[in-house]
Amino acid sequence: xxxxxxxxxxxxxxxxxxxxxxxxxxxxxxxxxxxxxxxxxxxxxxxxxxxxxxxxxxxxxxxxxxxxxxxxxxxxxxxxxxxxxxxxxxxxxxxxxxxxxxxxxxxxxxxxx
Amino acid sequence: xxxxxxxxxxxxxxxxxxxxxxxxxxxxxxxxxxxxxxxxxxxxxxxxxxxxxxxxxxxxxxxxxxxxxxxxxxxxxxxxxxxxxxxxxxxxxxxxxxxxxxxxxxxxxxxxx
Numbered sequence: 001x002x003x004x005x006x007x008x009x010x011x012x013x014x015x016x017x018x019x020x021x022x023x024x025x026x027x028x029x030x031x032x033x034x035x036x037x038x039x040x041x042x043x044x045x046x047x048x049x050x051x052x053x054x055x056x057x058x059x060x061x062x063x064x065x066x067x068x069x070x071x072x073x074x075x076x077x078x079x080x081x082x083x084x085x086x087x088x089x090x091x092x093x094x095x096x097x098x099x100x101x102x103x104x105x106x107x108x109x110x111x112x113x
Numbered sequence: 114x115x116x117x118x119x120x121x122x123x124x125x126x127x128x129x130x131x132x133x134x135x136x137x138x139x140x141x142x143x144x145x146x147x148x149x150x151x152x153x154x155x156x157x158x159x160x161x162x163x164x165x166x167x168x169x170x171x172x173x174x175x176x177x178x179x180x181x182x183x184x185x186x187x188x189x190x191x192x193x194x195x196x197x198x199x200x201x202x203x204x205x206x207x208x209x210x211x212x213x214x215x216x217x218x219x220x221x222x223x224x225x226x
Binding site: 032034036041042043044045046049088090092094099100101102103104105106 | 117146148154155156157158161169171202204211212214215216217218219220222
């Protein structure tokens, strides 16, 4: 079983729709959960950062973490064509000296005008 | 807004040659990381670095790889004898604390011929 699993997509939605993304994981030591956006051949750009279980909202983005189910989600409201990108979930355990991030494979999202 | 920078953006080298990839982390950050992403695959952790020493490394980070912080601003990744399978996008990241957000640079695309 992979440590972090993410549907590769592509996920195609019309402009204005809600985009729903998710990841599952197997390592119960993960406590920090992130969503990054990556445009083609660019570096990952942080969108959301959450600790442990719960919800976090930032503008059009909502991140949810359910540690009991080992499941995290990202919702993008009122999607725009500029949201077309690959979305990467990443997670890490708590360590004293630098946390390595374990990434999912990414979901490619296409928002059509 | 401060950002992580990387040079060069592209590097082409012959198999067996040494390459040095350079990164300038965000100035007040103390934790540094290298990741790589082979085309079409997930972002993979290579190494984390804190207080002038490696804090964690992955199985990929074998004796061919080394990291260094030669001065107060640069952080480098050296591959001593490149192999074809080292062709990938290499990302540098930095964070202000072990559990703080990791900010990624734009990457160096390495092609080994």
